[in-house]
Amino acid sequence: MKEADYYESTNGVVVMVEPYSQKEQIQQVVYRILDANLDRTREGLRIIEEWCRFGLNNVQLAGECKYLRQELAKWHTAEIRAARDTVGDIGTELSHPQEEQRSGIKSLLQANFCRVQEALRVLEEYGKLHNLNMGKAFKQMRYRVYTLESNLMGYQRHQLLWRSHLYLVTSPSDTLLATVESALKGGLTLLQYRDKNADDTVRLEQATKLRQLCHAYGALFIMNDRVDLALAIDADGVHLGQQDMPIAMARQLLGPQKIIGRSTTNSEEMQKAITDGADYIGVGPIYETPTKAGKAAAGLEYVRYAAQNSPIPWFAIGGIDANNINDVIDAGAERVAVVRSLMQAEQPTLVTQYLLSQLNRVKPQQESIQN
Ligand SMILES: Cc1ncc(COP(=O)(O)OP(=O)(O)O)c(N)n1
Ligand SMILES: Cc1ncsc1CCOP(=O)(O)O
Ligand SMILES: [Mg+2]
Numbered sequence: 001m002k003e004a005d006y007y008e009s010t011n012g013v014v015v016m017v018e019p020y021s022q023k024e025q026i027q028q029v030v031y032r033i034l035d036a037n038l039d040r041t042r043e044g045l046r047i048i049e050e051w052c053r054f055g056l057n058n059v060q061l062a063g064e065c066k067y068l069r070q071e072l073a074k075w076h077t078a079e080i081r082a083a084r085d086t087v088g089d090i091g092t093e094l095s096h097p098q099e100e101q102r103s104g105i106k107s108l109l110q111a112n113f114c115r116v117q118e119a120l121r122v123l124e125e126y127g128k129l130h131n132l133n134m135g136k137a138f139k140q141m142r143y144r145v146y147t148l149e150s151n152l153m154g155y156q157r158h159q160l161l162w163r164s165h166l167y168l169v170t171s172p173s174d175t176l177l178a179t180v181e182s183a184l185k186g187g188l189t190l191l192q193y194r195d196k197n198a199d200d201t202v203r204l205e206q207a208t209k210l211r212q213l214c215h216a217y218g219a220l221f222i223m224n225d226r227v228d229l230a231l232a233i234d235a236d237g238v239h240l241g242q243q244d245m246p247i248a249m250a251r252q253l254l255g256p257q258k259i260i261g262r263s264t265t266n267s268e269e270m271q272k273a274i275t276d277g278a279d280y281i282g283v284g285p286i287y288e289t290p291t292k293a294g295k296a297a298a299g300l301e302y303v304r305y306a307a308q309n310s311p312i313p314w315f316a317i318g319g320i321d322a323n324n325i326n327d328v329i330d331a332g333a334e335r336v337a338v339v340r341s342l343m344q345a346e347q348p349t350l351v352t353q354y355l356l357s358q359l360n361r362v363k364p365q366q367e368s369i370q371n
Contacts, residue, residue, distance in 0.1 A: 031083030154257025186352025285318025307332025
């Protein structure tokens with residue numbers, strides 16, 4: 001028989017407590033770990049769910065979070081809850097500076113996905129000690145959370161594309177990062193890195209820096225021409241011209257969550273880009289431009305066609321600047337892409353603000369998204 005411990009409670013009553021055997025003690029520790037991680041997963045899922053529900057109004061994504069929370073609750077049994085010891089838990093006081101600081105919705109969501117995935121991994125490993133099926137169930141749940149993350153982040157990305165009305169396509173510049181940052185400060189939300197002549201090492205280095213910069217400002221980063229480089233640096237997508245990789249092939253490599261843009265100069269190319277599954281189209285060159293020397297202008301007639309016929313976002317491009325943007329807008333454009341207007345501007349922030357103010361006059365006012 002085990003030796004009994006004696007414990008005197010506060011009201012003076014002496015209670016005899018049977019000490020746990022070593023096996024039982026370990027079981028209690030496992031229960032505490034399961035209890036803490038079941039709570040952690042539930043809380044993280046709830047934070048993600050609130051954004052899906054109230055921020056995105058997305059029934060499917062919110063429903064998936066709810067389903068996962070309910071599945072989780074089935075494993076949170078009374079015996080696991082009974083092992084909780086908040087007072088004796090040294091971890092309740094610990095926090096990381098990053099927990100106090102979130103730069104926006106995107107980083108908040110990422111931090112909570114990370115927390116949920118870690119907690120599920122703990123549940124999977126320790127759950128096996130408790131019940132083999134528990135290990136299996138949490139493994140499956142962890143994969144569902146990966147899918148949820150990819151769907152949610154992809155959804156956010158596409159939402160931001162639809163909300164973007166000005167698109168900066170870069171040209172080689174000694175002040176590349178400063179110019180882009182200046183435009184981002186003016187409210188730019190979509191950037192394409194385009195350098196037709198640089199070595200891949202330079203492209204990779206510059207694209208990595210630009211992607212970081214864009215994401216710090218909550219903007220999307222698109223790679224011109226190269227699916228391989230887009231994948232390598234985890235760009236938000238790629239822009240492909242008529243001579244570049246077919247959309248279907250790029251989609252296979254990039255998956256459904258990344259953005260694929262296609263250049264078009266006429267109605268046939270536009271219809272094909274749409275049926276091929278492009279997420280957006282470039283419409284132009286509207287005017288002849290030295291940036292794409294030798295390419296004939298498609299003209300405002302093509303803008304009128306796009307305005308009537310494109311169900312997906314389209315950006316008028318080619319020779320557009322502060323002087324003629326209103327002609328392009330009057331022809332039906334709600335979105336434009338520019339190179340020189342911003343890359344050669346003395347004050348890119350101001351030009352960005354001006355171009356956006358003109359585009360905002362025509363687009364229906366939408367609440368701004370915090371990324
Ligand atoms: C937004 C946007 N539209 C069109 C283009 C041109 O792409 P492409 O025809 O492939 O020509 P290059 O840019 O590769 O010279 C674009 N880049 N972006
Ligand atoms: C890349 C591209 N594709 C069609 S026009 C164009 C260049 C537009 O450059 P700019 O805005 O300087 O005229
Ligand atoms: Mg190209």
